[in-house]
Amino acid sequence: MMDLFDTLTRSGLSEKAAKALSKIPHKQVQVDPRRPFREPGHDRDEVIFIQTGLLAKYKPDGSGRRQIVALRFPGEGILPAKGKAPYGIQAITKADLMVGQASDLEPILEEYPEIANFFYKLAERQQAIGYEWLVNCGRRDSMARVAHLLCETAERMKVDPAKEAMRNPFTQQQIADITGQTSVNVNRVFADLERQGVIRRDGRLVHFEEFDELRRIASFQPDYLS
Amino acid sequence: MMDLFDTLTRSGLSEKAAKALSKIPHKQVQVDPRRPFREPGHDRDEVIFIQTGLLAKYKPDGSGRRQIVALRFPGEGILPAKGKAPYGIQAITKADLMVGQASDLEPILEEYPEIANFFYKLAERQQAIGYEWLVNCGRRDSMARVAHLLCETAERMKVDPAKEAMRNPFTQQQIADITGQTSVNVNRVFADLERQGVIRRDGRLVHFEEFDELRRIASFQPDYLS
DNA sequence: CGGTTGTTTGAACTGATTCAATCTGTGTGG
DNA sequence: CCACACAGATTGAATCAGTTCAAACAACCG
Numbered sequence: 001m002m003d004l005f006d007t008l009t010r011s012g013l014s015e016k017a018a019k020a021l022s023k024i025p026h027k028q029v030q031v032d033p034r035r036p037f038r039e040p041g042h043d044r045d046e047v048i049f050i051q052t053g054l055l056a057k058y059k060p061d062g063s064g065r066r067q068i069v070a071l072r073f074p075g076e077g078i079l080p081a082k083g084k085a086p087y088g089i090q091a092i093t094k095a096d097l098m099v100g101q102a103s104d105l106e107p108i109l110e111e112y113p114e115i116a117n118f119f120y121k122l123a124e125r126q127q128a129i130g131y132e133w134l135v136n137c138g139r140r141d142s143m144a145r146v147a148h149l150l151c152e153t154a155e156r157m158k159v160d161p162a163k164e165a166m167r168n169p170f171t172q173q174q175i176a177d178i179t180g181q182t183s184v185n186v187n188r189v190f191a192d193l194e195r196q197g198v199i200r201r202d203g204r205l206v207h208f209e210e211f212d213e214l215r216r217i218a219s220f221q222p223d224y225l226s
Numbered sequence: 227m228m229d230l231f232d233t234l235t236r237s238g239l240s241e242k243a244a245k246a247l248s249k250i251p252h253k254q255v256q257v258d259p260r261r262p263f264r265e266p267g268h269d270r271d272e273v274i275f276i277q278t279g280l281l282a283k284y285k286p287d288g289s290g291r292r293q294i295v296a297l298r299f300p301g302e303g304i305l306p307a308k309g310k311a312p313y314g315i316q317a318i319t320k321a322d323l324m325v326g327q328a329s330d331l332e333p334i335l336e337e338y339p340e341i342a343n344f345f346y347k348l349a350e351r352q353q354a355i356g357y358e359w360l361v362n363c364g365r366r367d368s369m370a371r372v373a374h375l376l377c378e379t380a381e382r383m384k385v386d387p388a389k390e391a392m393r394n395p396f397t398q399q400q401i402a403d404i405t406g407q408t409s410v411n412v413n414r415v416f417a418d419l420e421r422q423g424v425i426r427r428d429g430r431l432v433h434f435e436e437f438d439e440l441r442r443i444a445s446f447q448p449d450y451l452s
Numbered sequence: 453c454g455g456t457t458g459t460t461t462g463a464a465c466t467g468a469t470t471c472a473a474t475c476t477g478t479g480t481g482g
Numbered sequence: 483c484c485a486c487a488c489a490g491a492t493t494g495a496a497t498c499a500g501t502t503c504a505a506a507c508a509a510c511c512g
Contacts, residue, residue, distance in 0.1 A: 034457090059357060061365035062445030069357040081350050086450045087357060109343075116342040117335075123349050124307050130356040131285060131295040131313060137363040138406025139287035142500065171458060180364025185500055187460060203509090219288030224312045260489095368468070397490065411468055413492060429477090453512105460507070468499085475492070482485085 001051045002074040004098060008118075017112040024108065026100035031055070031091040038089040045102040048078040053095025054169050057087040058177065068178045069133075070126065073156045079119055080105065093169045128224040137180045140219070145179040146189045147218035150199070150206065155222055161208035168206045193217075228277045228300040230324060234344075243338040250334065252326035257281070257317040264315040271328040274304040279321025280395050283313040284403065294404045295359075296352060299382045305345055306331065319395045354450040363406045366445070371405040372415045373444035376425070376432065381448055387434035394432045419443075 008018035024047070031037045031053070040060060048055075055072040069087060072078060078089065080102035109115055132152075136145050150166075159166040172190070173183040193199045198214050200207040208214060234244035250273070257263045257279070266286060274281075281298040295313060298304060304315065306328035335341055358378075362371050376392075385392040398416070399409040419425045424440050426433040434440060 057357070059361045061361050065365050067361040067364040069360045082347070083452075084449075086354055086447075110339070113336070113339045113342065116339065116346065120342065120346055120349070121308070123346065123353070127349065127353060127356065128312055130353065130360070131283070133360055134295045134356070134363060135285045135287050135293045137360060138293040139291050172460095173458075182501060183459085184461090184502080188500090191460080221312075223310075226309075398492095399490080408469060409491085410470080410493090414468090417492080455512095456510085458507105458509080461505085463504095464502085466499105466501075468497105470497075471495095473493085476490085478487100478489090480485100480487080482483105 001096065002049075003051075004049050007049075007075045011118070013118050014112075014114060017108075017115050017118075020108050020112060021115065024100045024104045026098045029097045029099050031095045031097060033091045033093055036088055036090050038085070040086060040088040041084050042088070044081040044083060044085045046078075047080055047100040047102060047105050048072075048089075049098040049100075050074050050076055051096040051098065053097075054092035055095055055097075056090050056092050056174070056178075058090055059087050066177055067180065068174065070130065071156075071178075077122075079122070092174060125225070132224050133178075142179075142181055142185055143189050143192060144218050145181070146175060146186060147193065147198075147214050148220050149175060149178055150208075151211075151215055151218050151220035151222070152225070154208070155225055161211040161214075165202070165205045165207040168204050227322065228275075230275050230277075233275075233301045237344070239344050240338075240340060243334075243341050243344075246334050246338060247331075247341065250326045250330045252324045255323045255325050257321045257323060259317045259319055262314055262316050264311070266312060266314040267310050268314070270307045270309060270311045272304075273306055273326040273328060273331050274298075274315075275324040275326075276300050276302055277322040277324065279323075280318035281321055281323075282316050282318050282400070282404075284316055285313050292403055293406065294400065296356065297382075297404075303348075305348070318400060351451070358450050359404075368405075368407055368411055369415050369418060370444050371407070372401060372412060373419065373424075373440050374446050375401060375404055376434075377437075377441055377444050377446035377448070378451070380434070381451055387437040387440075391428070391431045391433040394430050 004022040005018050008021055009015060013021070026047075037055070050072050052074055055078070056068045057070040057072075057078075058066050058068045060066045071092070129152075136148050140148065153169070154161050154166050157166060157169075170178070171183075172186040175186045176183040179186070190199075190201070193214075194201055198210050198217065200209050214220075230248040231244050234247055235241060239247070252273075263281070276298050278300055281304070282294045283296040283298075283304075284292050284294045286292050297318070355378075362374050366374065379395070380387050380392050383392065383395075396404070397409075398412040401412045402409040405412070416427070419440075420427055424436050424443065426435050440446075
């Protein structure tokens with residue numbers, strides 16, 4: 001389980017500021033997958049920090065389908081802002097969250113200007129990821145998109161693909177919602193990747209048999225994640 | 227031509243902070259379309275403010291193609307950050323820019339904490355646009371994507387579609403690079419939209435004959451832009 | 453055991469790409 | 483002013499990647 005104080009100090013925040021941040025009044029929430037946690041249009045007056053599990057921001061597209069526009073892994077969070085969010089929030093896997101009020105955050109932001117700067121850096125990283133996802137959806141073919149998501153997920157879950165298998169946290173439908181396809185096609189891509197010997201599946205476990213090849217297929221350049 | 231001080235105060239910044247920001251030493255730059263202005267991997271040590279014209283952030287995709295991941299209209303800007311940018315910058319139409327150094331910005335950020343907050347809000351808006359683009363590329367069909375870009379562009383160029391025609395700033399290749407298609411298909415979509423009487427083209431001018439219908443095709447909900 | 457959620461497969465279809473050729477408008481130099 | 487070059491727009495034909503619809507199968511859980 002990710003500890004907030006540790007995460008903050010390890011990301012370069014001063015002990016004082018980190019302590020102040022992690023002392024914000026908050027409630028501990030557990031979110032089940034599939035059940036929406038916040039609907040599109042919800043008030044963005046909360047600070048959310050993820051301890052375990054996986055959260056997704058999603059947007060409906062007008063017809064029944066939806067697009068997942070961002071993921072949050074343990075140690076990451078969702079920051080507050082003015083107004084309503086144009087996206088909903090949903091758990092991918094059962095998640096433990098710390099949820100605080102934006103109003104409790106503000107005085108701390110004023111006291112420690114370094115935190116605003118810190119938040120800005122976090123937003124930068126999320127933006128870089130968003131750009132990469134756009135390239136993924138806009139320019140790569142079906143197989144590259146799935147491969148890219150696998151590479152990014154391994155990296156963000158801190159799985160070393162050379163040494164260990166990764167427990168794939170997504171259903172094929174969710175992968176489809178991230179990569180802009182249908183679950184039927186995601187299934188075929190997975191079968192292809194396995195037939196080519198790039199990955200091996202064992203239930204939800206994914207073994208990276210040839211990670212370099214997977215990275216090549218995905219044209220995955222991990223620098224945007226740092 | 228967009229004035230920096232005016233833009234800042236109109237966006238809610240205090241006169242003092244706005245004046246300090248607009249007094250940063252900077253050079254005036256004119257960028258021609260098609261000629262890359264900053265290559266992918268450039269140092270993010272500049273503050274850029276757009277006075278006239280249109281700038282695009284783009285990423286190459288490994289093979290020869292590229293994806294435009296963000297646009298900057300007059301009155302908007304590109305903020306600095308640590309490290310290298312994973313994207314390049316290019317002009318869509320001839321642009322007049324103010325370019326300053328990040329090192330000159332820092333002391334002002336420290337003096338006026340409200341500016342950090344202000345930058346954060348700008349980043350929020352760009353993020354919301356990025357999310358919408360993801361939905362566009364991932365979930366909408368070819369025609370909806372082009373229609374959506376037209377709606378968003380009209381809004382961001384402050385064209386009133388009921389009253390005036392819009393000078394389309396993009397080549398069909400650029401629209402393809404934004405919406406993740408080929409220029410050939412963009413051309414067919416335009417022809418379709420015109421055949422349906424939704425738009426009328428007159429050279430680069432686009433007349434919105436039935437803007438409501440265009441918005442419906444695009445499922446365009448402008449709230450994410452505010 | 454029955455219900456639910458997720459995965460897999462097949463067949464038919466279609467939207468978009470690819471490749472190639474042609475056309476149009478604009479700017480440039482002789 | 484004309485000839486030429488060049489970027490961009492347009493069109494056609496063939497192809498293909500991914501969708502759609504439908505059905506079967508597997509895994510999990512109370």
